[in-house]
Amino acid sequence: MKFSILDLAPVPEGAETATAIANSVDLAQHAENWGYHRYWLAEHHAMPGIASAATSVLIGHIAGATRRIRVGAGGIMLPNHAPLTIAEQFGTLATIYPDRIDLGLGRAPGGDMAVARALRRSLDSGDGFPADVQELIGYFGAPRPDAAVRAHPGEGTNVPVWILGSSLYGAQLAAHFGLPYAFASHFAPAALDQAVEVYRRDFKPSPHLDRPRFMLAANVFAADSHAEAMRLRTTMQLAFARLRMGRPGKLPRPVDDIDAEIGPAYRAGVDEALRISAVGTAAQVQRDLAALIARHAPDELILTGQIHDHAARLRSFEIAAEVCADLRAAA
Incomplete structure (x- = not known):
């Protein structure tokens, strides 16, 4: 079993954002020395107590300040972004820091509706998350010279993708795609038992994973x-x-x-x-x-x-x- 850390880069009362980011770097360096496997950061917007809004930027900063520990997103709220944009960001990170970058994906907005509009997120009722996940994973795969759109950097990096969730939706999606699954039990534990059961029961082996891999927060x-x-x-x-x-x-x-x-x-x-x-x-x-x-x-x-x-x-x-x-x- 592996043990990891999820950090929101908290901004304490009486401190500023620069202090919060420096504290996260310090914690990541200690975590590496203490033997933790991963150090993940989460995307939240318009929250004065959280400094990880530009998640990929902070991931690169922390990866550059450490040597071995895996660094990644727990997670990126994919509906806020074009899949190609995230593929290029994390493909760049994986090129700079080979075999150290993870990408966890969520479908929540990471903020309220005003934030969603400011991010140019579509507010219609359609759910394009599964298709966006597939598109994003495709950009990380083997080079396809005939593809109309390719991620440079990105293709060939095979960045590990996790599905994050706090309901049965994420469990079902992770099982269907054969991807590792992380449950947000640290703040939304109501569906934990059922989600884990569904994920393990319905998991389909894939080129990414041959058996279920479940992370508990x-x-x-x-x-x-x-x-x-x-x-x-x-x-x-x-x-x-x-x-x-x-x-x-x-x-x-x-x-x-x-x-x-x-x-x-x-x-x-x-x-x-x-x-x-x-x-x-x-x-x-x-x-x-x-x-x-x-x-x-x-x-x-x-x-x-x-x-x-x-x-x-x-x-x-x-x-x-x-x-x-x-x-x-x-x-």
């Missing part, structure tokens, strides 16, 4: 004491509640009493959305992750965690790396 808030880990988690709880209230902002500082900040009704909904989490000391995190692995049998675990203080975030992922090494040894 989980939040981690690890610290040297349980109380500190619980306090670190309040940052993500508060950020998620504010997003649901329509008040997104920079990544909040942790608080001592989360109920006093968001109220029990929002707290219940937030905690349900974030229930795929491991929180506490190394021993507690190991128990939580081991239980997730035992239940869902993922081929890979990708960890995330929105923590305000960069030093505390580093420490959380360091503890998680130690836990993952123990889990790998046990497996």
